[in-house]
Amino acid sequence: MMKALELKIPPVIIVVLVAGLMLLVASLFPQVQFGPLPNWISLAVAILGVILPLVAAISFRRAQTTVHPSNPEKTSTIVTTGIYRVTRNPMYLGFAFILLGWGLYLGNMVALFGLPAYMFYMNAFQIKPEERILTEKFGQAYQDYRSKANRWL
Incomplete structure (x- = not known):
């Protein structure tokens, strides 16, 4: 079952599902x-959350590789510059900031x-499978990159 996800x-x-659950939980536990x-604090955090994925997508486009999260095997190159030097x-980090901004707003x-x-x-269901596929595809080059940049921050 787990692998099926x-x-x-x-x-x-x-992100949309979690944001909806956050709203539901906030209404169930108002205390x-x-x-x-x-x-402005929650808005600033959420805006950062929008900027990060946009910058990342631009980096992927420049490298002429896929941004499609369901097909990491179609990746043609490992992007290691720009924001990818840090994370x-x-x-996904940007989406986390959006959820943090939403939680602060709530x-x-x-x-x-x-x-x-x-x-x-x-x-569990997105990053580790991607890492497994990228390691199989790019071998030591991807392992070297993993040792230099953190998964999240």
């Missing part, structure tokens, strides 16, 4: 509200648990 659900769908935080997964401690849930899912 690998690379199956597009990450954007996961754990925090804040108030100025809305191997800036698109102002609910329980809703913030959506962020580690998202990261757990992405590690």
Whole structure:
């Protein structure tokens, strides 16, 4: 069953599902509200979350490789420059920032648990399978890159 989820659900769908669950949880547990935080803080975090995937996608386009998360075997090259020097997964990191911004906007401690849930899912069903495929495809070159750039931050 677990392997059946690998690379199956597009990450954007996961973000939407987690964001919806965060909203649901916030409404079910109103007693754990925090804040108030100025809305600009959550907006700034979410904007960073939008910028990271855009910068990453531009890097992929320049390298003429796929950005499609369900087909990592179609990757033609390992992108190691720009934002990819800092994180191997800036698109997924950006989505995490969007969820963090959403959680801050909701102002609910329980809703913030959506962020580690998202990261757990992405590690297990998206990132690790991608890493396995990229290691098979690029061998030592990908292993060397993994030793230089962190998975998230």
